[in-house]
Amino acid sequence: MPATPYLRVDLARLRGNVARTAERTAAAGVALRPHVKTHKTIEIARLQLAAGAVGISVATVGEAETFVRQGATDVFVAYPLWLDDQSAGRLRDLMPDAALAIGVDSAEGAANAGRLLGDAGLEVLVEVDCGHHRSGVSPDRAGAVASAAQRTGLRVRGVFTFPGHSYDPAALESAAADESAALRAAADALRAEGIEPRVLSGGSTPSLAHSDTDLLTELRPGVYVFGDAQQWELGTMAPEEIALVCRSTVVSRAGGRLVLDAGSKVLGADRAGYATGYGRLPEHPHARVVMLSEHHAIVDLGDTPLPALGSQVDVVPNHVCNAVNLVETLYAEESSGELRPWPVTARGLNS
């Protein structure tokens, strides 16, 4: 067994999550292009592609490189990259092996990308802001960005948005409604410029069940493969669906506290406003991780007797994408109990 703390994947649950979302999107007639930033692992991307995903979404050029080198042939960098000679050259090198697209959210960004890769026929999707207020142009300006892109030789595939404000227990449905409204307006703005969008892409794990699959042509959820304490607390995935835990060891019970060796260097330090702590314990649903250091999780177990020193306890990280990025290897557990090491090949590739 690996030394604790380590990230353990329940393979049966993972396969169930992959299959369930693939079936639902197929039944709704919408393409699934999962965001692999969540797992950064080729084995999981292969499961998703085998289940019918049309391609993958990534966040960085480095992720694109890693997955193309391992066989991915259709990759969307769902991010408004600001390209330079280096990053454009890296993308150009991938284009013989994969259909590539990137995001743009400004006329300047489009002109910059076009100057560097317009001759290569790079495809772009215009990012629009549907209410998360991160990157993304307002939908009414999407036409101008698309036109700027087209003028420099880029091929406009369509429009995309990330309804990240769905990460709020009260906004699961409304964020999906915002997503539809923004994508519809953006598509209209492109048409007003004479550009017909082939793809209207959205999706986040919390809002997935509410996305308008009559309007959208593509969904890009990421977290759904594993789930995490955020999805648990948002009510969007059941604890029984969560496929990744951090296996940890009880190192201290000093002062009546339960201290585990899983800290922010393996769980991540994420704590959203709605989160009730720094992670959850599947075997103790009422417990809360009340304090987190780099190598300590302090757990309030209420009236439950403390597990023994040296015993092992599972913790579900709050935000699984950041937890996975902290390890070199995931350990995938077969139904036989055997653990298969899966390298997190795209770990740390922030550029």
Add this chain to the structure above:
Amino acid sequence: MPATPYLRVDLARLRGNVARTAERTAAAGVALRPHVKTHKTIEIARLQLAAGAVGISVATVGEAETFVRQGATDVFVAYPLWLDDQSAGRLRDLMPDAALAIGVDSAEGAANAGRLLGDAGLEVLVEVDCGHHRSGVSPDRAGAVASAAQRTGLRVRGVFTFPGHSYDPAALESAAADESAALRAAADALRAEGIEPRVLSGGSTPSLAHSDTDLLTELRPGVYVFGDAQQWELGTMAPEEIALVCRSTVVSRAGGRLVLDAGSKVLGADRAGYATGYGRLPEHPHARVVMLSEHHAIVDLGDTPLPALGSQVDVVPNHVCNAVNLVETLYAEESSGELRPWPVTARGLNS
């Protein structure tokens, strides 16, 4: 130049921070045993040792292995390790090359360590809780833990504590007072068992200036080499002393927002209760990182005109230890402007 986002070290400031703390502890007649979890980088450990550090502190067996293999000869694992055959064997393998000590905070932990490594003469320090309420036994129980350790052949070096409740703008001095009180009581508890502690070890970067160097024999700060936005906002390091930034690129100004490509996968997601945002900008002290995703930092610049798309902006991470653990390489800038790549050799070694 490396692609953004990357972590850039100002070598002159780093050397200044290393020298200043070394001089102050030397002048106070107390040993400095810096915690290398902050930087995980042998080049920086060598600077600290060359400046007079008596040895290093680490958090995990993997960190101990990495630094001993690179030449460290005196290593304290400042953590209440729960050893098993594997981890004990790894420590045993290091003992010919380095003076090793570990933390214990229970009689059971001491007995367990003694069973595995008592014959090897491993040294231990009893961890006591001085008010941070993480790991560490209460000071009055330190004697019982020390006795249990000694009975199994472990050699008791002394007592240690981490005044982590100093991470509060109102508690810098009081945490240091708690540190003294706890270490004094713990030392007395050892003496009552006939065990004379040779080392009374404490220290955190925020409380460092207030530690009682008449009582303590050793200090273990970590963050002081770099500083970070937490130290800036606690008022314990000046912005001009901060030696590490994340160099990032402006990727979007959509909607009037400043969007940088530095997200939680390079800055870390830490946000303490007193923090005013997710990081600080040295060139724009009034600015705040108001929102952080995995690859986006959204910055509120107030009335300042937004920097140009494609331009580069530095961000100081909130908690530098977690930021460093997210990269393979630090780029250390000489006064000539040349960048030296330093591998973060102990990155991700959580066990």
